[in-house]
């Protein structure tokens with residue numbers, strides 16, 4: 001086989017599909033009108049004639065397909081028409097023959113495709129087919145292999161699914177045959193590494209069975225499998241107590257100074273290293289790593305790139321297991337940098353050093369008061385691990401988190417991920433007892449398949465939320481096949497996230513809202529919500545937001561309503577949302593909470609929505625909400641809306657581990673995402 005990609009002819013594509021059990025039409029390959037007429041006798045009328053040409057990709061676009069042929073005369077005319085069309089619309093195309101195939105009965109036109117993503121490997125696409133496939137863009141995709149459950153999920157998730165299930169009195173179509181065909185296409189893809197792209201379009205679905213009436217397969221020699229992964233990191237690798245900083249500087253304008261200044265608060269010991277010796281920021285400076293009296297657990301490196309290999313070797317000789325290389329000027333900077341990066345990797349392998357970066361911001365572990373970065377701000381301790389591919393996002397986010405009282409179990413800047421990569425960080429974060437949720441900011445993952453496989457395991461233990469940069473069309477390379485153009489890299493990431501159980505967030509604010517919700521309340525047990533408020537306007541909005549984000553406003557039982565009626569004023573809503581009227585004081589809220597505790601089998605999520613009023617002190621309300629939350633294992637969500645006046649109440653909620661949202665819709669959006677994820681998790685059990 002040559003290295004150049006080649007497109008299989010339609011008959012060869014059919015043969016491949018048939019080999020994997022996908023139904024194809026009866027057909028014959030002919031060279032002339034005479035042969036066509038005799039072939040049609042065995043294929044049967046009505047039939048279809050198609051041009052056979054190695055250079056024509058989309059036959060219909062150049063008039064290369066004629067349908068509804070009922071007689072030998074019509075067949076002769078059809079072939080002449082095809083030849084004329086090609087002469088006109090694709091004069092350079094070579095016609096090598098024709099395919100005469102049975103014309104299948106009417107059914108709906110669907111599409112099954114596949115491609116090999118450079119990072120994630122084989123991906124299967126399914127959706128509405130026909131000539132408008134790109135325009136409709138009604139598709140879904142999964143990483144292969146696709147399980148029966150996933151194939152079913154694909155079928156159910158397209159917009160045109162009602163047509164398959166039976167729409168407005170039409171009979172349902174053969175869904176079982178369809179899920180089976182998706183799985184067969186997945187098997188074809190995983191078992192034939194030389195199949196690079198596959199298009200079955202259209203795949204016609206009937207009440208019984210289906211038929212792949214056009215197929216296009218691109219073959220390419222398989223690329224080598226990625227290098228085997230390194231052993232997992234020790235669980236406590238980053239929980240260091242002795243840190244050396246090589247490149248410590250007395251010059252306040254240098255990164256080596258900024259990092260040292262941040263390290264002054266570290267609960268462990270810091271050893272600045274600089275050949276000049278002396279003292280910086282009140283700390284004795286060691287001329288080299290060899291001069292430090294005890295072995296550090298980690299070395300942070302802030303010397304220029306060309307000196308990094310030498311420092312790594314010294315660290316190896318000193319037996320230091322972990323390096324954090326902040327220095328840039330490696331692979332990201334070009335060929336010379338790439339060679340340097342290779343050199344440090346070889347040294348690391350030789351001495352068994354694991355390292356973060358290079359070209360990273362560093363590491364922050366707030367509970368150790370460790371800020372091993374040059375970010376001037378240190379985050380607060382909390383239960384969310386943040387793993388980011390952008391240092392700038394970290395500095396911005398940490399600044400933002402301080403005013404919102406959001407804390408972190410750890411903040412990792414992954415840099416070039418040469419040695420420790422996303423998978424390692426996710427594993428570390430999920431193994432960490434302090435971490436309840438993990439948030440990822442991803443630009444690109446090089447070994448997507450490994451990431452996907454590992455993420456699928458860790459998401460069963462802890463929620464992982466990801467923001468993927470690069471949604472725009474830029475970077476989605478044009479390709480000859482439908483899958484190539486439909487399955488841009490962003491869509492493949494989305495598919496991988498969904499399958500691995502990672503929750504995809506639109507932006508940082510949504511990601512951290514969700515992390516806060518899941519970190520404090522865990523997953524909700526269902527989607528039945530009750531809204532408790534004294535603000536009528538927000539009750540109306542809450543109902544809108546609930547509908548928008550898949551939260552069900554559950555009807556309350558007559559018994560519960562009767563109990564509430566006993567203490568509510570005339571004119572209260574008498575239904576969910578529970579609008580207890582604007583003059584509600586703490587007593588009314590407390591009695592409502594008591595009633596909901598008694599009837600907690602009726603709901604899964606309680607949204608407590610309050611606005612600044614003269615009759616409610618947010619501190620009292622927050623204290624009552626804490627009591628409410630303690631007496632139920634259901635999800636309690638605070639929406640203390642307003643400005644500074646709510647701050648003291650919000651602090652009480654935080655101490656009681658109750659999430660609070662400043663924006664009402666954010667609360668419903670986060671709860672909706674949590675509900676969806678919980679439903680998916682149940683399916684995986």
Ligand code: ACO
Pocket residue numbers: 246247248249250251254255256273274275276301302303304305307311326327328329359360361389390391392413
């Ligand atoms: N051992 C210890 N110290 C040494 C050694 C050695 N072998 N050799 C030199 N040093 C000292 C230097 O003498 C200097 O100290 P001094 O100020 O007392 O003279 C210190 O190490 C730093 O060396 P400089 O040559 O002054 O280098 P400088 O500080 O200008 O730059 C740096 C070094 C910061 C690592 C730079 O090369 C760099 O990579 N900057 C970019 C960093 C970055 O952006 N990282 C990614 C962030 S994340 C993101 O998303 C952007």
